[in-house]
Amino acid sequence: MATAKQDYRRFLHWLYEMQPVAPENVRRFASLVFADFDRVAQTAPQRNARATYLAVLARRNLATTVPQLPAAEAEVPQSGWPWQRLHGLSVGPFRGFAREETFDLRRRVVLIYGPNGAGKSSLCEAIERSLLGSIEEAGLKRLDEPGYLRNIHAQAFVEPRLTATDHERREIQVRANPDLFRFCFIEKNRIDSFSRIAQRPLGERAELIATLFGMDKFNDFCNRFNERIDDALVTVSHKQRELRLKREALARDMVNRDSEAARLAEHDATDEAYAQDFSVGITFARLREIIGTPEAPGRLAELDELLNANPATVIGLSAESVERAFELASTRALALRNSTEELGRQASMVSFRTLYGAVAELEEGRLHSCPACDTPLDQVLRNPFDKARQGLRDLRELADLQYRQTRQREELSDASAALRENLARLRSFLVSRGEGDSVVGTFLAQLPARPEGDAWWTGVLSRDAGQDNSPTPSLAQLLALTTEVESADAKARAQLEQRQELGRERADLLERRRHIDRRDLARQRIVDEAATARINIAAFDVANERLISEADQERQDMDRDAPIRAAYDAFLPMLRRFKNELPGLLIAGLGDLARDLYNEFNRADSEADKLASLYLPVTGEQRIELAFRGGLGQRWDALHVLSEGHIRCLGLAVLLAKAISIESPLLIFDDAVNAIDDDHRHGIKETIFAGDRLAQTQILMTCHSPEFIKDVKNSIPRDRRGDSQEYAITHHEGDHHPRVHRDVASSAYLDKARADFQRYQLRDALGHARRALEMLSNKAWKWLVFHNHGELRLALHGPSAPLNARDLCDAIRLKLRDTPAFEHPSKAALLDALNEILNASNLTWTYLNKGTHEEENRQEFDRVEVELVITRLERIDALQLRARN
Numbered sequence: 001m002a003t004a005k006q007d008y009r010r011f012l013h014w015l016y017e018m019q020p021v022a023p024e025n026v027r028r029f030a031s032l033v034f035a036d037f038d039r040v041a042q043t044a045p046q047r048n049a050r051a052t053y054l055a056v057l058a059r060r061n062l063a064t065t066v067p068q069l070p071a072a073e074a075e076v077p078q079s080g081w082p083w084q085r086l087h088g089l090s091v092g093p094f095r096g097f098a099r100e101e102t103f104d105l106r107r108r109v110v111l112i113y114g115p116n117g118a119g120k121s122s123l124c125e126a127i128e129r130s131l132l133g134s135i136e137e138a139g140l141k142r143l144d145e146p147g148y149l150r151n152i153h154a155q156a157f158v159e160p161r162l163t164a165t166d167h168e169r170r171e172i173q174v175r176a177n178p179d180l181f182r183f184c185f186i187e188k189n190r191i192d193s194f195s196r197i198a199q200r201p202l203g204e205r206a207e208l209i210a211t212l213f214g215m216d217k218f219n220d221f222c223n224r225f226n227e228r229i230d231d232a233l234v235t236v237s238h239k240q241r242e243l244r245l246k247r248e249a250l251a252r253d254m255v256n257r258d259s260e261a262a263r264l265a266e267h268d269a270t271d272e273a274y275a276q277d278f279s280v281g282i283t284f285a286r287l288r289e290i291i292g293t294p295e296a297p298g299r300l301a302e303l304d305e306l307l308n309a310n311p312a313t314v315i316g317l318s319a320e321s322v323e324r325a326f327e328l329a330s331t332r333a334l335a336l337r338n339s340t341e342e343l344g345r346q347a348s349m350v351s352f353r354t355l356y357g358a359v360a361e362l363e364e365g366r367l368h369s370c371p372a373c374d375t376p377l378d379q380v381l382r383n384p385f386d387k388a389r390q391g392l393r394d395l396r397e398l399a400d401l402q403y404r405q406t407r408q409r410e411e412l413s414d415a416s417a418a419l420r421e422n423l424a425r426l427r428s429f430l431v432s433r434g435e436g437d438s439v440v441g442t443f444l445a446q447l448p449a450r451p452e453g454d455a456w457w458t459g460v461l462s463r464d465a466g467q468d469n470s471p472t473p474s475l476a477q478l479l480a481l482t483t484e485v486e487s488a489d490a491k492a493r494a495q496l497e498q499r500q501e502l503g504r505e506r507a508d509l510l511e512r513r514r515h516i517d518r519r520d521l522a523r524q525r526i527v528d529e530a531a532t533a534r535i536n537i538a539a540f541d542v543a544n545e546r547l548i549s550e551a552d553q554e555r556q557d558m559d560r561d562a563p564i565r566a567a568y569d570a571f572l573p574m575l576r577r578f579k580n581e582l583p584g585l586l587i588a589g590l591g592d593l594a595r596d597l598y599n600e601f602n603r604a605d606s607e608a609d610k611l612a613s614l615y616l617p618v619t620g621e622q623r624i625e626l627a628f629r630g631g632l633g634q635r636w637d638a639l640h641v642l643s644e645g646h647i648r649c650l651g652l653a654v655l656l657a658k659a660i661s662i663e664s665p666l667l668i669f670d671d672a673v674n675a676i677d678d679d680h681r682h683g684i685k686e687t688i689f690a691g692d693r694l695a696q697t698q699i700l701m702t703c704h705s706p707e708f709i710k711d712v713k714n715s716i717p718r719d720r721r722g723d724s725q726e727y728a729i730t731h732h733e734g735d736h737h738p739r740v741h742r743d744v745a746s747s748a749y750l751d752k753a754r755a756d757f758q759r760y761q762l763r764d765a766l767g768h769a770r771r772a773l774e775m776l777s778n779k780a781w782k783w784l785v786f787h788n789h790g791e792l793r794l795a796l797h798g799p800s801a802p803l804n805a806r807d808l809c810d811a812i813r814l815k816l817r818d819t820p821a822f823e824h825p826s827k828a829a830l831l832d833a834l835n836e837i838l839n840a841s842n843l844t845w846t847y848l849n850k851g852t853h854e855e856e857n858r859q860e861f862d863r864v865e866v867e868l869v870i871t872r873l874e875r876i877d878a879l880q881l882r883a884r885n
């Protein structure tokens with residue numbers, strides 16, 4: 001039921017009381033959040049919404065927030081509880097109540113039951129609103145609380161009025177105090193959530209323990225803080241960095257402006273040194289003139305002109321090589337003629353050679369007959385194949401002569417081609433001199449590119465060659481011309497060598513011109529940078545006026561936001577530390593009491609299965625551990641060894657232990673006991689309603705089951721039953737307002753029996769007395785079981801016959817009578833009461849048995865006998881027959 005603000009208030013006290021003292025900026029920030037808690041709690045972490053809101057809030061108020069507890073929080077809390085018991089409640093219009101309804105809450109036990117949706121939860125929420133000032137369900141659903149509390153049919157909401165009785169028995173108005181009353185409420189949902197703790201990872205179990213104590217909203221509030229607040233603050237100097245970069249550029253501009261003359265002087269000195277490297281005593285300006293420009297050409301233009309002229313051609317001929325070519329061609333032509341004449345003389349032999357070769361080739365396919373006449377070889381006088389092979393051996397010299405002729409023809413062809421190549425070069429020389437039409441030039445021009453014949457050049461060697469009117473020049477003329485070619489080649493080679501030198505000179509001058517161009521650009525760059533620098537310097541303040549202003553504002557914003565960032569970064573870890581430690585703070589010291597309550601809830605378990613020790617976690621990393629009485633002190637993880645039903649019992653035990661430890665005068669169970677399985681309800685009912693732990697505590701319980709309320713009412717000891725009241729709330733009958741039944745009779749069997757007896761409804765009184773007898777005999781049997789005397793001898797009248805109440809009472813009486821070693825204050829009184837009931841007349845047992853059945857023409861019941869039955873049962877009911885731990 002506790003709201004996040006209530007737990008945050010506890011955090012403030014923890015923060016201001018911690019040792020060593022929390023930093024001042026953390027205390028300021030924590031108080032700042034508390035002062036505007038509701039607005040902060042409405043923000044979410046998405047898109048840095050919470051960080052943005054806190055940044056705005058801190059800028060406005062952090063510096064003026066005092067690092068002290070708010071005045072209202074610093075007040076000394078009142079000692080003790082302001083009242084002893086609730087007195088009455090006026091509720092409506094409110095949630096399910098369309099109009100005002102009053103409830104008398106003066107009794108110690110107030111039981112409210114009715115179907116789901118009738119209005120029980122609205123009644124509990126009215127009490128919650130009165131005690132805590134808020135309703136947790138509205139916060140969990142993120143609803144506007146006034147709208148949540150408004151009755152939709154009356155369209156109105158009136159604050160409930162809850163009164164109580166103080167220590168002087170005066171009726172007073174209850175004032176909401178969430179810190180004081182938060183542990184008065186025990187809800188079904190919390191126990192359900194706690195039972196699911198075993199299904200969660202270890203790291204999430206602390207949050208489920210927190211859920212048991214109603215800290216869901218506080219956990220949610222803490223988890224909604226953004227990890228960092230930086231994105232909502234001015235923490236990065238973007239404008240200052242931009243301005244700094246611009247000022248650094250301005251500084252460079254000032255350097256460029258101030259160093260212009262020195263840089264130019266250094267630049268010019270480097271240029272002069274470069275010129276001296278070209279030629280001693282020359283200046284850079286003179287080097288520029290030597291190289292020249294398009295406007296004033298110099299040596300480079302002159303070299304371009306020389307090198308652009310067609311270079312001389314080297315023919316590559318000599319008189320000696322030409323003469324040697326003629327000789328080689330003539331020699332090879334003569335050798336070929338000799339070989340040809342020799343082969344002519346041996347022409348007949350050539351035919352035989354061809355014939356013998358053909359016969360030898362036929363031998364492979366004809367091994368048995370003559371190739372000419374097909375005569376078998378064994379009948380001829382001489383084998384033709386043997387004769388052919390012998391003939392080829394005799395003609396080997398002729399074959400060598402033919403091979404030599406072929407080779408000589410190839411050599412002559414090569415010599416002829418070489419001679420033609422030389423004459424072609426000679427022709428090109430004549431053409432280059434413009435003498436292509438001379439006798440020699442004309443002769444050479446008429447020669448075919450690939451002349452045929454063995455001696456096409458022989459005309460040059462004839463006697464008539466070179467004579468007047470002869471179209472064929474002589475060899476002497478050709479050799480004389482070749483000598484001229486040699487002279488021209490010598491001049492061309494000299495010219496080409498000189499051209500290479502000019503080329504190297506031009507390449508050097510081109511590189512130097514490129515260097516001069518680069519140096520000119522570098523010098524111009526120095527001048528331009530200085531000019532630009534002077535312009536930038538003059539315009540800097542005007543051009544960056546806005547940036548200067550923004551950077552100055554950014555610096556102020558960073559100075560303003562730096563303390564906020566430091567405070568947030570220190571505050572958030574402390575808040576999360578408190579959130580993790582809070583369950584441990586709430587649960588601390590409850591181990592033994594929770595253990596005892598758990599054992600009372602599970603009183604039917606064996607002694608070995610009850611708890612010897614219970615160790616509750618004080619941090620999120622620790623586990624709930626326990627040791628069984630039969631476990632020799634070994635500690636176990638409770639979530640591993642307990643069933644879901646036992647875990648629910650453990651959750652309820654922890655909540656009850658907390659309420660008992662703070663001596664709460666009130667406990668409100670909103671359907672909480674129904675969260676427990678049937679196997680454990682009896683022990684819980686006995687502990688809460690029949691035990692002595694909560695005998696002075698007012699208990700208000702809602703439940704949808706009338707049977708459970710009946711069991712609860714029967715569990716209340718007779719001497720306390722009168723201090724209890726029941727309300728039934730049922731659905732409306734068309735007016736949208738719950739029907740509240742205040743005249744509900746007691747659900748206890750004996751109370752009903754006595755009330756029916758007083759109204760002279762004897763049959764109904766005996767019916768309730770019969771059920772009371774069955775309940776009391778079962779109660780007595782469980783009492784014996786607890787004291788290790790529960791073994792009874794009972795007669796069963798059939799496998800499916802119900803247990804006879806008289807037989808059970810008789811078995812209990814015999815056990816008490818025959819066990820003299822068993823001593824208990826209630827033993828003698830119970831034995832006497834059972835003797836009276838069992839020794840009663842048959843008419844009494846007829847009343848007990850027949851009073852529950854419908855019969856026609858039944859005789860009237862004796863009022864005296866009926867009262868005796870009820871009185872004897874009331875005597876048993878007054879005995880202390882409770883199983884205690």
